Amino acid sequence: MSLFSDNLRFLRESRKESQRETAESLDIKRGRYEPYESGKVEPPYEILKKIARYFGVSIDLMLSVDVRKYRIDDLLKLDDNRIILPIMVDANGEDLIEIVPYKARAGYLTGYADPEFIEALPQITMPFLGPGKHRAFPVGGDSMPPHDDKSFIIGKYVENLGEIKKNKTYILITRSEGMTYKRLNSKNEDSLTVEPDNVIYNPYEVKLSDIIEIWEYVAHIGRNDAKLMNEGGEPLEAVVRKLQKDMAEIRTKIT
Structure with a gap:
């Protein structure tokens, strides 16, 4: 002690x-x-x-x-009396965004509340994101279209569940799954129903007691960000989801 x-x-x-x-x-x-x-x-x-x-x-x-x-005033205090990390700023007072590298992805589950782990992560600034605490997470896999494998998603920290909204996407840090990117389907008394943006996967329930952190999607960093927009300027994410849902409805009618 x-x-x-x-x-x-x-x-x-x-x-x-x-x-x-x-x-x-x-x-x-x-x-x-x-x-x-x-x-x-x-x-x-x-x-x-x-x-x-x-x-x-x-x-x-x-x-x-x-x-x-650490200066106690520079720590981010949460509703449940937990301090998660120092609020790091650059010489101009801009919020520093930590990037969780792929190699540090597994370690995040044990290091998320350790200021030394967080301070050791690479950092960037993006003033246009506005107020709030932001962090960049690695994504990958076919359940996260249109985000390329090996790209990063920047999330804004969600301080309480009242802020989350249906149909918005979030990075969930859970004890069972680790780091995952999902869309909110519905909010229940003791759980969230979430779904991947790839409709071949079914919605599923996540217990609130299993959730460590929630970050709201605000920006994407990838090798080919042009893939996120179609020629008409409409977000490709919306186009992909619409096509997937249309295909799912067609398959349902056929069967």
Whole structure:
């Protein structure tokens, strides 16, 4: 628990509080608090939750990341009291977009909440994307037309489920599938029904409890972006989906 105790001491001192003042804020006595900070005693789960809420830092980071390396104000705070990553900006104050390389794809599931993992990713800036936290993810496979294999999709982080909308596409980070790109079919009480843009694959249900992150599709980076538009200027994604649905309806009528 040495990392936890170091983090606890750092967070308390950053507020310029005495051990007694912090203990009172946590509704415990100083004699009980001091061993947590010195590393002599491990706090029970209920106290851990109180500490996390009080300092606005997740239990995950308190136990596994040296928060002394980061300015607390530069961390992205989420609704569930989890801190996901430092908000990195360039010299002009523009948001830096991390690119998750193909070789780092599998490691993202364990590194998504580790600021050191995130900071080590390649970074680019795209000011035209506007406000919000953005990240680029690798895509591939025949369930993701019209995005080429080995291309990247830039997603905007979705902070709460109320923001997601039917028929929009999202990058889902789930414990069971890992990184996947799907279109929202419907939103249910405890799950989402999603579908690939290739209609040969059926819609399926994803439990909310299985979802780690949701990123809304905002842009595409590929070797041949011209493939994303047809000659008339209409997004090729819409054309492909319409043709696929028409073909599916024809097959249904024939059978």
